[in-house]
Amino acid sequence: MTSASSAPTSGAAAxxxxxxxxxxxxxxxxxxxxxxxxxxxxxxxxRLWSGLTLDVAAGEFIAxxxxxxxxxxxxxxxxxxxxxxxTGSVWINGAPARRGSTDIGYVQxxxxxxxxxxxxARDVVRQGLDGHRWGIGLGRGRRExxxxxxxxxxxxxxxxxxxxxxxxxxxxxxxxVRMAQALVADPSLLLCDxxxxxxxxxxxxxITGLIDRRRRERGTAxxxxxxxxxxxxxxVDRVLYLAGGTFRIGTVDEVMTSQTLSAMYGAPIEVIRxxxxxxxxxxxxxxxxxxxxxxxEAGG
Amino acid sequence: MNWNDVxxxxxxxxxxxxxxxSLIAGAVLGIVGxxxxxxxxxxxxxxxxxxxxxxSFAGAxxxxxxxxxxxxxxxxxxxxxxxxxxxxxxxxxDRNSIIGVLMPFALxxxxxxxxxxxxxxxxxxxxLTGQIVAVDDPxxxxxxxxxxIVVIALLAIWRPLAFASTxxxxxxxxxxxxxxxxxxxxxxxxxxxxxxxxxxxxxxxxSVICTPAAAAMRVTASPRLVPILSMVFGLVSxxxxxxLALGGSxxxxxxVTTISFVIYLVCRGIGARRNRHGWSSRHPAAMPSAETPxxx
Numbered sequence: 001m002t003s004a005s006s007a008p009t010s011g012a013a014a015x016x017x018x019x020x021x022x023x024x025x026x027x028x029x030x031x032x033x034x035x036x037x038x039x040x041x042x043x044x045x046x047r048l049w050s051g052l053t054l055d056v057a058a059g060e061f062i063a064x065x066x067x068x069x070x071x072x073x074x075x076x077x078x079x080x081x082x083x084x085x086x087t088g089s090v091w092i093n094g095a096p097a098r099r100g101s102t103d104i105g106y107v108q109x110x111x112x113x114x115x116x117x118x119x120x121a122r123d124v125v126r127q128g129l130d131g132h133r134w135g136i137g138l139g140r141g142r143r144e145x146x147x148x149x150x151x152x153x154x155x156x157x158x159x160x161x162x163x164x165x166x167x168x169x170x171x172x173x174x175x176x177v178r179m180a181q182a183l184v185a186d187p188s189l190l191l192c193d194x195x196x197x198x199x200x201x202x203x204x205x206x207i208t209g210l211i212d213r214r215r216r217e218r219g220t221a222x223x224x225x226x227x228x229x230x231x232x233x234x235x236v237d238r239v240l241y242l243a244g245g246t247f248r249i250g251t252v253d254e255v256m257t258s259q260t261l262s263a264m265y266g267a268p269i270e271v272i273r274x275x276x277x278x279x280x281x282x283x284x285x286x287x288x289x290x291x292x293x294x295x296x297e298a299g300g
Numbered sequence: 301m302n303w304n305d306v307x308x309x310x311x312x313x314x315x316x317x318x319x320x321x322s323l324i325a326g327a328v329l330g331i332v333g334x335x336x337x338x339x340x341x342x343x344x345x346x347x348x349x350x351x352x353x354x355x356s357f358a359g360a361x362x363x364x365x366x367x368x369x370x371x372x373x374x375x376x377x378x379x380x381x382x383x384x385x386x387x388x389x390x391x392x393x394d395r396n397s398i399i400g401v402l403m404p405f406a407l408x409x410x411x412x413x414x415x416x417x418x419x420x421x422x423x424x425x426x427x428l429t430g431q432i433v434a435v436d437d438p439x440x441x442x443x444x445x446x447x448x449i450v451v452i453a454l455l456a457i458w459r460p461l462a463f464a465s466t467x468x469x470x471x472x473x474x475x476x477x478x479x480x481x482x483x484x485x486x487x488x489x490x491x492x493x494x495x496x497x498x499x500x501x502x503x504x505x506x507s508v509i510c511t512p513a514a515a516a517m518r519v520t521a522s523p524r525l526v527p528i529l530s531m532v533f534g535l536v537s538x539x540x541x542x543x544l545a546l547g548g549s550x551x552x553x554x555x556v557t558t559i560s561f562v563i564y565l566v567c568r569g570i571g572a573r574r575n576r577h578g579w580s581s582r583h584p585a586a587m588p589s590a591e592t593p594x595x596x
Contacts, residue, residue, distance in 0.1 A: 080473045100475015108469065116517050118342065118526040119466055131463035132474040136455050165521030181470075 031094040033058050033103075033189050033221040034079065039088035041071055041078065048074065049247045050087060054240065058188065058219040061212070061235045063226060066242030067265075067283065072225045075242070076191050079223070080104060093188060100132060105182030105220075109194040110175050115167035121177045122162045125149045128181035152184035153177075156210050172203025179210055183220075190214070192224045196231055204231050211235070229256070230277045243283075252278070309547045319546060321435040322499065326538040328447045329499050329508060333538070334531030335454055336492045337513030339485060342465040344392065346510045348385055348486070351399035351406075352493045355381030357502030358406040359494075360427050361413035370427075371442040374494040381406070382490030386483035410502075430501035430553040443495050450491050453484075461485060462523060499538065504553045507560040508534055515564040518571030533563050 032055035040050030048071035056062055064072050077083040079090055081099035090097035092104065105128070119127075126149050130137055137145075153159045158176045161169060166177060175195060182190060190211065196204045212235045214220050224232055229239070229252070239255040241248045243264045248255045255261075256278050261269040270281040316323070340349055359377020360370045384402065389395030414424045425431075435443070454461075463471040464478045472478045489509075496505045516529035541556030 082473060100473075104473075106470060106473050116341075117466060118338070118517050118521050118523050120521050120523075123523050124467075127459075127463050127467070127470075128474075131459055131471065132476045133459055134456055136458040167521070 032056055032091075033060075033093060034223065035091040037089045037091065039078070039090060040086050041074060042086045047245050049242055049245065052088070052247055054249055056189070056221045056223065058221055059215045061215055061222045061224065061232070061237045062240055063224050063229055063232055063236045063238075064240045064242065065226060065229055066247075067244075068227075070242040070244075072242060073193055076106075076193055076223070076225060079189075079191060080106060102185050103188050105185065105187035105190045107175075107178050107182045107190070107192045107195045109197040110171045110178075110199060113167045113169075113174060115165070117165070117167040119166050120163050121158060121166050121169065121173075121180075122149050122153060124166050124177050125152050125180045125184050128152075128184045148184055149180075152180040155183065155214075156180045157206070170203075172199050172206065175199060175203060175207055176210070179207060183214060186218070188220060190220050190222045192222065192226075194225055194227070196226065196228070208232055208235060233276070233278065256280075304548070305550060306548045307544075308549075312546065315546045316543070319542060321437065321440045322542055322552075323539060325435045325440055325443050325495075325499055326542045327535060328444055329495050330535030330538040331531050332447045332450050332492045333496060333508035334512045334534035335451065335527055336489055336509050337511070337530045337534065338516070338527040339454075339461060339465060340489065340510055341513045341517055342462070343485070345489070346506060347396055347399055349489065349493060349506055349509050351385065351403045352378050352381040352486075352490050353497055353502045353505040354403045354410070355406040356490070356494045356497045357427055358410040358413070360497060360502075361410040361417070361424075364419065364424075364427070365413045365417045369438065369442070371439045371446075371494070371498060374497050375442075375446065375491065377406070378490035378494035378497070379487065382486040383483070386486035390479075390482065425551070426501065427497065428501050428503050429551045430499060430504065430556070431551060435498065439498065443498060446491050446495055450488050450495075453488055457481060457484065499552075500541075500556055501551070501553050504557050507557040508538060511560045511564050512537065515560075515567035518564075518567040519574070533560070537563065 034054070034056040036052050036054040038050075039052040039054075041048045042050070064075065066072050074083060078085050079092070079097055081097045081101065092101055126145065129145055129148060150159065150162070153162050156176045156179045158173065158180055161173060166174060169177065178195070192211065195207055199207065208231055211222055211224070215222050224236075226232060229236070233252065236252055238249060239252055241255050241261070241264065243261070244266055246264055248260055248264060256271055258269055258271045261271060261280065261283060265283060267282065269283050272279040272281065340346060356374045356378035359380070360374035362377070363370050363373020381402065385395060385398060389398045410427070414427075417424065460471065460476040461481050463474070464476050464481050468478050492509060493505055496508050500508055512533035513526060513530040515533055516526045520526060520529065537556050537560040540559050541552050544555040544559075545552035
């Protein structure tokens with residue numbers, strides 16, 4: 001858990017993106033929440049990216065963008081310990097990434113939940129706290145667990161429907177519940193995989209607002225995979241853009257330019273800024289045409 | 301048709317003593333079936349239940365033919381089926397086609413074994429449609445032993461199994477061994493089915509290992525209440541069915557399946573009413589927009 005005192009102000013990208021992560025990073029106040037060191041991923045002859053070195057500080061909001069099949073979801077899977085890197089290493093709070101780390105909260109895209117699923121909103125959140133433990137969970141600590149679940153539901157504004165069957169909630173409400181589920185164990189790193197997909201604009205604003213508030217108040221670092229940067233544009237500290245077997249890391253102004261994206265894709269890309277929004281024209285399957293699923297992404 | 305075949309409660313007290321073993325076995329089945337039902341519904345496995353029960357029937361018929369303990373034959377068939385389905389059918393589509401292929405073959409084997417068997421003919425039909433005075437003491441011990449194993453194992457893997465059944469991807473990310481829990485549950489299901497085949501018969505297992513939870517899920521979404529209600533429904537169906545069957549000369553199955561079905565209909569009715577009038581547990585006064593700071 002990261003102490004609230006280390007929460008930086010907006011835009012304070014305190015970490016050095018170019019710092020080489022050789023050797024074992026120690027654990028301490030300055031330890032990055034997430035460190036990717038010379039990370040590379042390939043499926044057979046197809047190289048998704050390599051030499052990816054990135055330190056993410058507490059409270060930092062990083063948007064991960066890129067073409068379909070550029071390995072965005074796979075990057076999250078390596079951080080979750082579900083998949084091995086081809087080269088390099090992943091560190092979470094100074095320790096190698098491993099499966100089932102409670103330091104990480106994970107929110108996926110909204111999917112239809114069967115209306116008859118025997119879970120209430122509070123039960124979904126509870127799974128994020130101790131769903132992975134053996135037994136039936138009737139022992140000591142039940143009251144404490146209930147308190148944490150209530151607190152998580154309250155923090156996302158979902159306490160009002162805590163006892164409603166989750167399958168009967170709207171898509172936006174279900175995403176709020178998933179947010180509470182991801183945050184209930186008080187992670188220091190929040191991984192979001194297209195959490196805004198198929199949500200209406202109001203619900204999108206609710207979810208992004210929740211994430212921004214969380215990282216400011218609790219110093220939770222955020223890695224936000226999305227094909228559409230505009231909903232998170234006000235919050236993003238840095239962008240990690242994956243495309244064409246390579247990557248770029250930097251501020252929005254550094255990465256989201258016609259020049260940078262054209263170089264990555266090897267094709268003319270036009271980045272237009274209009275009315276506080278960023279429009280990318282010409283990128284192959286960059287999500288320009290609106291919502292589409294990322295489930296076909298390589299290795300995902 | 302003579303109504304005395306259906307209901308006839310003269311000499312009832314003496315009869316109940318005679319079927320004491322069946323009543324105990326029925327109660328055990330109600331509890332195990334109710335618990336298993338909850339996961340069968342969550343994991344969308346009703347067809348697998350039916351497939352495993354036909355394999356279990358084939359095993360039991362084979363045991364009958366060569367003079368072995370029928371419960372052991374039934375267990376062997378069910379475990380083999382559970383392993384085959386678990387190994388060959390990890391994806392839903394594969395699973396259904398494999399069950400569809402295995403089931404008629406197993407049923408055919410079972411019919412063959414029964415045709416070759418020249419013992420008491422009541423035994424033959426009993427395996428398919430259930431029987432009252434079938435459970436002797438050694439069999440009862442096997443049934444109870446199996447049931448205890450299933451219940452203890454289910455309780456041990458309860459939370460991760462529920463997590464993996466409702467959100468496998470997230471469960472895997474949280475370190476739940478999703479790939480191991482799937483065959484483990486199939487094995488427990490096989491054991492439970494083998495118990496059910498002895499009492500209610502291979503053709504009607506679903507009324508004990510599916511219907512109870514299907515009914516419970518219509519009236520509650522609480523993951524604690526569903527298995528409890530499901531157990532109660534299973535218990536009432538099996539024990540009630542046996543007690544009613546005593547009064548007639550029919551097999552127990554129609555009584556059990558009818559009670560089970562009526563419970564389902566009632567629950568469905570309650571659920572439909574609830575959906576029309578809204579779930580009272582949802583408080584419209586405390587909607588999210590009122591609580592969430594408009595930080596976006």
